[in-house]
Amino acid sequence: MRLAIAAGDYQLVVAPERGGSILSFTWRGEPVMREAEGLGILDVGCFLMVPFANRIAGGRFDWNGRAMAIPPNFGGEDAYNPIHGYGWLTGWDVLQSGEDWLELGHERHGGEWPWPYRAAVEYVLEADGLTARLSLTNTGEEPMPAGLGFHPYFPRTDATRYIGLHRGEWRGEGNPLPVTLDERDTPFDWWEGRPVSTRVVDTVYSGRQGPLEIIWPERAMAVTITPSANLSRTAVYAPQGSDWFCVEPVSHLTDALNGRDPGAPMPALAPGETLSAEMRLSVRPL
Template identity: 55%
Template sequence: MIILEAQGYRLELAPERGGAVLRLDWHGEPLMRPACGSTIFDVGSFPLVPFSNRIAKGRFNTGARKGTIAPNFPGSDHPHPLHGFGWLTAWSVIEQDDNHALLEHTYPGGEWPWPYRARQTFELGAQGLTNRLSITNLGDAPMPAGLGFHPYFPRDAETVYRGLHRGEWYNTPDCLPSSLDEHEEAIDWWQGESVDTRAVDTAYTGREGMLEIDWPARGLGLTIAPSEELTTTVVFTPQGQDYFCVEPVSHATDAINRAPETLAWLEPGQTATVSMTLSARTLPPAA
């Protein structure tokens, strides 16, 4: 385990466990859900590379190359592989000091017919945690690529999430997109209500501005600043759970089949990079 500390922030990383964050605290208060078990779904956050969310039946055909990826949902027979390869493999530690770490994962090609190198950097400072994720095409042909982050956050009955997006995807029962509800202007789909008022597992498109979480009972808030490439946000609010997910990502579900132009197409040797910064804030006392 790697521990980084700076400016009241404390970050625990598990490189061998999907390059995951185990926990992120600010002055002892958890900002991400602390790791609560032994599976990858029990961590605080993990990287999404070289694609986000699901590919229908694992099948794709870009015209130049096609492939089939086997189901990879741990402990399930869910038919649509998801989240790429980085979250289910060990990452190597390239650099580490008191407030900075660099991790690396290399994929040689296979089911995903393009070799690549992925890197994550974590840096703590006065602004909070900045997590960068990059992918470099190590092959000899253009490669489609998607990137993102999958953080889990604590949740109680009063937790509020705010994010402005133009579109919300409706899904089939097995979480593939079926239709898009889109507005001319970006809106708060929760309309200021608590996370508990909507049970969703879907993608929101056309993000504008920051994402915010408030925990009024804790007097604590969190601002998430995704880089401009992360135009989409996947939100998962399972009923009856003490966590929820807000995932800044670069494309919607099954984009390689439905909207391949929304992916980054990297020439051999080319790199794409995304980032998110998480900044804690104190909430004013309730009136």
């Protein structure tokens, strides 16, 4: 199933059965996100990360005095660490829809991730852009770790620039888990105005100030990404030689469950409590 909505110059196509992911997001017919090509979840334009973002090292952590062991959930991408939660790997139900908005949901009742939860996402198109709102509700009887994130892929050429002001850049020393933090006194553009292709990164940035921006000079357009305040970290994946890259607003650092980021530990969601976050994208001509 594919669901299409539109408003003004924007069009959005979503696949509920593929993790509620975005297949296409365009402005005046121009792709803002990477257009989906294959049939796998890693081929989409954007997927959702719930109930945690990025990786948990070895799937092992302590929670409320219990030693937890969560098996890898996507061996083709990472055979050792659980990654990106469970929402991206399951079908979502269509809860409501209209010409310019839709709401999807999915529930998990325990299993490898022992805490039951309910998740929902709302996509709303308006004349000035897209708002994606993601929520997570603890439907169990004990506190659960809780994290949210969006994983969009953006088209990239040799001229594409990304501007995101952050105080810190985490370094993984050859692996995708953060090890050391390079932190500045004030928020900083880690590309210093140069194209995305001038750096190869797979890391997380902390201490975000303001929105994020991607500029395509040869296409005479730019997109501003405005995450909610609780998506204070930004994961960036820019592999060498690729025609896409990822800028991912997330609520916590990779492997936050193991205390890698003392300044922002993984929050606990009480029974019945809901965590919500949103990402807004607005395109402008240059």
